[in-house]
Amino acid sequence: EDKVVQSPLSLVVHEGDTVTLNCSYEVTNFRSLLWYKQEKKAPTFLFMLTSSGIEKKSGRLSSILDKKELFSILNITATQTGDSAVYLCAPRAYSGAGSYQLTFGKGTKLSVIP
Amino acid sequence: EPEVTQTPSHQVTQMGQEVILRCVPISNHLYFYWYRQILGQKVEFLVSFYNNEISEKSEIFDDQFSVERPDGSNFTLKIRSTKLEDSAMYFCASSSLGGDGNTIYFGEGSWLTVV
Numbered sequence: 205e206d207k208v209v210q211s212p213l214s215l216v217v218h219e220g221d222t223v224t225l226n227c228s229y230e231v232t233n234f235r236s237l238l239w240y241k242q243e244k245k246a247p248t249f250l251f252m253l254t255s256s257g258i259e260k261k262s263g264r265l266s267s268i269l270d271k272k273e274l275f276s277i278l279n280i281t282a283t284q285t286g287d288s289a290v291y292l293c294a295p296r297a298y299s300g301a302g303s304y305q306l307t308f309g310k311g312t313k314l315s316v317i318p
Numbered sequence: 319e320p321e322v323t324q325t326p327s328h329q330v331t332q333m334g335q336e337v338i339l340r341c342v343p344i345s346n347h348l349y350f351y352w353y354r355q356i357l358g359q360k361v362e363f364l365v366s367f368y369n370n371e372i373s374e375k376s377e378i379f380d381d382q383f384s385v386e387r388p389d390g391s392n393f394t395l396k397i398r399s400t401k402l403e404d405s406a407m408y409f410c411a412s413s414s415l416g417g418d419g420n421t422i423y424f425g426e427g428s429w430l431t432v433v
Contacts, residue, residue, distance in 0.1 A: 304366075
C-alpha cells in the first residue's frame, strides 16, 4: 500500500523563523511529487518536483526531491503570518492506462505567530 | 488566473437522499478528478475522468457514486443514497493533460454534511 508520511504534523514558529517540512514516501510507480498549501479550503499548488537534487524556488519557498532516499523537503524562510496553513505533500504515481494518481500525506500544520 | 469552481460550497442533506456536486473545471483542461477529505483526515482520491469516461477510481468510489460530464463545461459527482460517513469536503480538480508533469488544480471544495 502506498504510504506518505509528513513531519512534523504540527509546528508553531515566530515570524521571521525558517522552517523545514519533511515528506517521505513509498509509492509504487512514482513519477513526481507535488506540494500544496491548504489554508481554509482548496489545496493551492506550490511546486512539482520530478528530478532528484534540483531545487525549485518561489520567493521564500523552496523544495527539493531525493528519489533515492524517497523524500522531499519544503523550506520556508523568513516566515510570515500569511504562511500559516496546512502543507500537503502528494506523490504522483502512474496507475496504468495513461492514468496518474496523487496520494496525499496528512499534512503539516504550520502556525506562524507574530 | 483560471480556476476550478464548485457548487454548492456547503450542502446539508438527510441520510438516504441523493446529492449532486457540481464543478466547472478550467476551460482548456481535459482531465478531471474528484477527491474528498473527511474532517481531520487526509485528502483521498475518488475518481479520474477523461474523454467522457472514468479512467481510474479508488475503492471508495463504489456503486453509490457516479460522475458525469453533462455538457462542455460541467463535471458532476452524484452520490445516490448518502450515508453519514459520506460527510466530507469534496474537491474537484482538473489538469490540462493526464500525464506526469502536469499540475493538478483544485477547486474550493463542496462541504457535504449528511444528517
